[in-house]
Structures are given as structure tokens and as C-alpha cells.
Amino acid sequence: MPKSEGKPRTRLxxxxxxxxxxxxxxQGVLTDSIDLYNSTRQAHWNVKxxxxxxxxxxxETFYTQMETDxxxxxxxxxxxxxxxxxTSxxxxxxxxxxxxxxxxxxGSEHLHALLERYCAAARTVREGIDATDEAGDADTADLLTGVSRNLDKAVWMMEATAEG
Structure with a gap:
């Protein structure tokens, strides 16, 4: 949370x-997700x-899903x-x-580079699920669970592709 903010302002x-x-x-997940989105676009544009x-x-399938997340x-x-x-x-x-x-x-280089980053992002999202659940925010934990499922699916698809 930026230092200029104090107490969150909401009636929730x-x-x-x-x-x-x-x-x-x-915020940590957002930052990592935007970075991962940009990396996925980099791979999409430059794969040979x-x-x-x-x-x-x-x-393209991955970054389209990430945009929604x-x-x-x-x-x-x-x-x-x-x-x-x-912001950038x-x-x-x-x-x-x-x-x-x-x-x-x-392609194999992009798969390896993306797999490393998707796995790292998935790990921090799972940590975030635990942290928000423990803090008493089940809705955020649920949101992050969906993000986690999407990252895990992308990892599975890349691993299956890399295996061939």
C-alpha cells in the first residue's frame, strides 16, 4: 500500500x-501479474x-486470461x-x-522462461490465498484461488507442450 494511504476508506x-x-x-499480485502479462506478450510477439x-x-490465450485476472x-x-x-x-x-x-x-526458450515466471507467480498467489484467508478476507482468498487455478492451468499447458 502506498505510504500516502492510511486507513483504507470503504464501508465494507x-x-x-x-x-x-x-x-x-x-498489490504484490497485481504487480507480478502485469509483469507476467508483459512477458507473455513479449514471448507472443517474438517467438520463432x-x-x-x-x-x-x-x-495469446494466456495473456488474454491474465488481462481479465x-x-x-x-x-x-x-x-x-x-x-x-x-504504471510501468x-x-x-x-x-x-x-x-x-x-x-x-x-519457442523452447520462451517456454522455459515463461514456465519459470508462471511458477514463481503461482507460488506467491498461493501464499496470498493463505495470508488473506488468515486475515479474514474470504472474498479476496477466493479471487486469488481463481487466479491460482488459471496460472496452474497455464503451467500445465506449457509443460505438456515442452514435453514434446
Whole structure:
């Protein structure tokens, strides 16, 4: 939560500590999700090789789903009284994901790079589920559970593709 904010301003009947905990978790997930979205777009635009068409299409499926998830995450954060920080500067300064290697081209390289980042994002989302549930915010935990399922599905699809 940005330092300029104090007590979350909303009439939702969650305890202030639950709102603050969820805002913090959601901001971290939002930042990572925007970074992952951008990395997936990078892969989509630049993939080359014999699997070009299938990977190009697969990556588009992933970033399209992520766009919906990002919007839900940001809106929940604001519902709780926070400010969704999604500028390029805030994402670059706050992401917990490793930088995406800009020079790769081959499909297998993109699969490996994305798998590493999707797995890292999935891990922090699961941690966020536990943290928001423990704080007493079942709705945010539920939202993050859906995000987790989407990340896990993407990991499964990339692993199945990489196996061949």
C-alpha cells in the first residue's frame, strides 16, 4: 500500500487489518501479474521456430486470461480502499519476478522462461490465498484461488507442450 494511504476508506464490513493485509497482497499480485502479462506478450510477439503458430496462439490465450485476472485483482484492491498501482514505473520497481530475457527467440526458450515466471507467480498467489484467508478476507482468498487455478492451468499447458 502506498505510504500516502492510511486507513483504507470503504464501508465494507471487513476489519481494517484484513483490508490492509489484502491490499498489500493484492498489490504484490497485481504487480507480478502485469509483469507476467508483459512477458507473455513479449514471448507472443517474438517467438520463432517450428512451433511458432501453436506457441503464438497459446501465449495469446494466456495473456488474454491474465488481462481479465489483472482487472479483477485491481478492482478488488480498490474495493478494499486501496489504490491499484499499475504504471510501468510501479511495476518495474515492485515486481518479484526475474527480468524476462529480451533476446530469446526460439519457442523452447520462451517456454522455459515463461514456465519459470508462471511458477514463481503461482507460488506467491498461493501464499496470498493463505495470508488473506488468515486475515479474514474470504472474498479476496477466493479471487486469488481463481487466479491460482488459471496460472496452474497455464503451467500445465506449457509443460505438456515442452514435453514434446
Amino acid at each position: 464490513d471487513l476489519a481494517d487489518n484484513a483490508k490492509k493485509a489484502s491490499i498489500e497482497v493484492l 521456430g517450428p512451433q511458432f503458430h501453436s506457441l503464438h496462439t497459446l501465449f 489483472i482487472d479483477e485483482i485491481a478492482e478488488r484492491l480498490v474495493q478494499l480502499g486501496g489504490t491499484a498501482m499499475g 514505473q510501479s511495476v518495474a520497481g515492485g515486481t518479484r519476478l526475474a527480468p524476462y530475457p529480451a533476446g530469446i527467440r526460439q
